[in-house]
Amino acid sequence: MSFLKLYAKAAVISLALLLFASSAFAVEATGEGIDRQQALNSALRSAVEIALGTAIASDSIVESGVLVRDEIASHSKGYVTSYKVISESALEGGYTITIDAMVDSTVLGDDFNTLSILQKMSNLPRLLIFASETGFSSVPPEAMKPLVHDVAQVFGEKFRFEVIDWPIARASYSSIEGQMNLEKAVKYNSQLKADYVVDVELELPEAANPVLHLSVVRISDKLKVAEVRRPVEKYVRLSGKPAQRYAQATEAAKPEVYWAAVRAAGKMVEYMESELDRGKGFRYELAFTAFPEIERVGRSLEDIPGFVRSEVKRRNGKNMEMVYWSTLRPEALFKRVQGSLKDIGVEKFKSKMDGRSMKFRWENPEGF
CATH class of the missing domain: 3.10.129 (Thiol Ester Dehydrase; Chain A)
Incomplete structure (x- = not known):
């Protein structure tokens, strides 16, 4: 549908x-x-x-x-x-x-x-969910594993998103070392294959209750589409070791996970709706290199089902970079562009996709 x-x-x-x-x-x-x-x-x-x-x-x-x-x-x-x-x-x-x-x-x-x-x-989009530690008062990611898991369960089991629960899944991605963050998610997304990251942070200020913070960012262009901050209602501060405080804070934050996730998911839905209802479609970056008939390539893209509009950013000689709006999801559009190139007689080319960025090069130059 x-x-x-x-x-x-x-x-x-x-x-x-x-x-x-x-x-x-x-x-x-x-x-x-x-x-x-x-x-x-x-x-x-x-x-x-x-x-x-x-x-x-x-x-x-x-x-x-x-x-x-x-x-x-x-x-x-x-x-x-x-x-x-x-x-x-x-x-x-x-x-x-x-x-x-x-x-x-x-x-x-x-x-x-x-x-x-x-x-x-x-x-539904595929989500990569992890904890971050952006401020001095944030609970460290290692102490956030139970809370990240709860967030992942709500998005996955309640809302039916396809979810990568990073604390659990990281063993399957042994080449990605250290704590996960947005930059790593972008760098390694050819492996992760996620559409969005959900960054979970629990702030632990000195004179107030903890604050649960969910931030949703689209990996393809690092666009923040949702941000939710929800104060923790019940929390009794311990004066013991940091590990005790972290454990108590994460436990106190668990009842807030559901509502924070609902608000974040709602903002994602609103954003996805606005992309289409305003006639813009989903925004993609397409690059074509060394194509002999680059203008013909550009014209062929307008015949792909789901095409909304396009805007050429740079074109010279045999190369072209464009912004392309389509109602198709990334995988479907990628296959359609490949098929369109073959339909106009382009048989030998290399292609790769990273989120909503797609690159196509004539033949097979080294390093592509």
Whole structure:
């Protein structure tokens, strides 16, 4: 299914979300459980389910059989901005509580829309997920392995991205030494074959709770498409060794992973949508070297299915560099360009692809 068709479907979901006209939605809900905390969690979940409403019930079942409504409701606390207890009492073998909750309907609607789209999308980008240490107060990457794994699970299992969990996968890439970072991801992407990196950082400031930071960068041109910062709600600072503080901080940050990942994935979806909906397609860099009929090559590229437009950056003699916009994904476009060259009679050429950068050279010069 194309992105444009997909987002046409998503528009149906968006219409259902018109109920969320204000940023806050007041809900009275009751929950029961074996103790007060379980009863409260049940009431919070009920509040979110009520806010979601019956209007979107028909859109809740997605292709993978996962209920988006259940996914959201299971993380209900992140959508309730405040609540007050109206009544509570102990029952025989349990507890009941009724609350008046304020649900953030804007965030709830955005997340429902994002999750519905992600669950229905095919050919999602391939993500390389790792931890970085950009600041003096960041938790070291070695201490971040459990948190990186949790982030990878959310993107992979919940949202269906193809994920490279770097702390786990690094043994399969023995030629890549040291800590992973963006520069290495770009340098070694012929091996990694990732579309985006998700850089996970946990800041540990002196006078405040930790902050979980997710940054999503497209490898082909280092374009940052998403950035999310989420403060950790509960954290008790230890005065012991750094390793103790790091372990406690990463454990405290785990409940924030889901919501941070939803926001990052949502921004990725928004970016991918805007690329196509504005008629730009996906942006590629194409380079042709030593081709005898370079103008004919340029004309042939306009006949490739998915072509949107192109812009020649440099052309002289037998060489040409261009920016090329297409609705095709990289692998599909690469094969189409190869086929187009053969269709105009170019039989002997070398080609290589690195993300959205593609190079083609007539015959087989050394060093290419």
